[in-house]
Amino acid sequence: MDFERLTLENESEILALLQDVWPRLYGATGCPQFSADYLRWLYGGPDCSRHLLLGCREKGRLVGLKAYLSRDLLLDGQARSASLSTHLTIRPDLDPASRLAIAAELSRLHPLTNDGAHDQRDALLAFFEGNKTLVRNITRMAMQQKLNLVSLPFTQAIVNVRKVNAAAAEFDNVSVRQIQLAGVREMVSRLLSIAPESQLVWCPTNAMRIHHLSQAPGSLVLIAENDQGQVDGLLGGYRMDWLKNGSVTQMFIIESLITSGTATSAKLLAEAAQYSAMQGFRGVVIENSTMIEAADARRLGIMPTQREMILAVRSRLPLPDPIKSFSLDVK
Structure with a gap:
């Protein structure tokens, strides 16, 4: 498996992956019908170089994706650099061990890590479907990673x-x-x-x-x-x-x-x-x-x-708790 940073030059591969996988996994409950216009809007624009699009290839074929979108914030009046994680996608036809390994790497809180491959951010944002078990898992992982976590149900x-x-x-x-x-x-x-x-x-x-x-x-x-x-x-x-x-x-x-x-x-x-x-x-x-x-x-x-839904905010810096409201696109 090879991991790499993608750009909109990989648009056709990204679109093919999303259009293939999401309907198969989420078609019964509903999912966006991804289009080139949608991707250019969300991944493009003046801040496109600040987004982090991570891909995984198997023998050259794109089999995994996660997007970290640049979202600089005012958080309780304090300026914070942040990324919004979304679109975790892994081809379901891979074997379970490969899927697990890809998920672990793509979800490694890259924006909070100073590894020289991208800008380090103060906070990582993510939206999840409301689920008590999921909230417990996120909370446990944040404690293991020594991160502050605040979640807001909405x-x-x-x-x-x-x-x-x-x-x-x-x-x-x-x-x-x-x-x-x-x-x-x-x-x-x-x-x-x-x-x-x-x-x-x-x-x-x-x-x-x-x-x-x-x-x-x-x-x-x-x-x-x-x-x-x-x-x-x-x-x-x-x-x-x-x-x-x-x-x-x-x-x-x-x-x-x-x-x-x-x-x-x-x-x-x-x-x-x-x-x-x-x-x-x-x-x-x-x-x-x-x-x-x-x-x-x-x-x-x-x-x-x-x-x-749940908005989860993770950071190595102190966070206001609770967060009662937000003005941010849900992706």
Whole structure:
């Protein structure tokens, strides 16, 4: 087995691996339908050289992959460099011993290790399906590795279109429009100053933020303005092609939602729901329920799904505990 660092020049091999393995392993419960556009969005952009894409080959054939995406943070007000681990993929036709060896190497917390092959990071982020046994295993491993660990359970949520439209109709002092991204730096700075504080916030460069907001498949970026013309909210999302039992469903995924209050949230969500309907998408999903206040969620018809998730943060540095909210894409 040979391990190597991959780049987007290996796009066709990476895509073939993901398209082959994920439907076989997760097709009954559902998984993304990976595309070249999706990979270029997620693995590309101005920070592409800071991502760590690890591959494993057997006799030249790509048989394993794990991605560590650059995600610099404000963590309880402190700047931290971080990586988000995702897309662990190993061909199931390998023998069990080989699969275990590949998994062990690809999951070796590379971003926290100073081995000269990549930038060392302060923190490693990962999302897991909610599972008590898995949480115990992660906790035990963190103790063995002498790492600090904080985990945050959360759910994804579905937007009740009828209810959010009714709520939006109550407010006439907020207007919503799609934006040109040239002024996004100043706009986001203002929004972060007025929005409820999250303890963990992704803070990309201006160029990377523009790439992430605008280059996703089916991307939509909305801003809300009050009657004084001030920006009071932002919503960013994209189209997710979801593959389950051989059928593809398109959903609109909201991964950025920064608002100053109920009226702004209602107007932005109603506009996103209208966009989703016009595109023929099946529905609107908020991928991180901690982005919206519980009282607003009830009023606006934001319904938690049964899919429970866990954000795990591991670091050799001290971590705030607990972490109650986050603003970061779920991958």
